[in-house]
Amino acid sequence: MPNLDGVQATRQIRQLPNGSDVPILATTANVNSQERGQYLEAGMTGFIAKPFVTAELLDAVCRLVNPP
Secondary structure, eight states: OOSOOHHHHHHHHHHSTTGGGSOOEEEESOOSHHHHHHHHHHTOOEEEESSOOHHHHHHHHHHHHSOO
């Protein structure tokens, strides 16, 4: 994203009329606790660390679109 990072994009999405309903999964190599807190504070639904295994990504996406 040339003009926004994921945190900024998430904040903008959350401001949209139905933005609170959109699941947002971060894929990032920055997995320290400070970064995680920033992602969750911005409104991301979850995150997965890169490099990721395809099965882990699919599992994370399935959890977001089919919550328990």
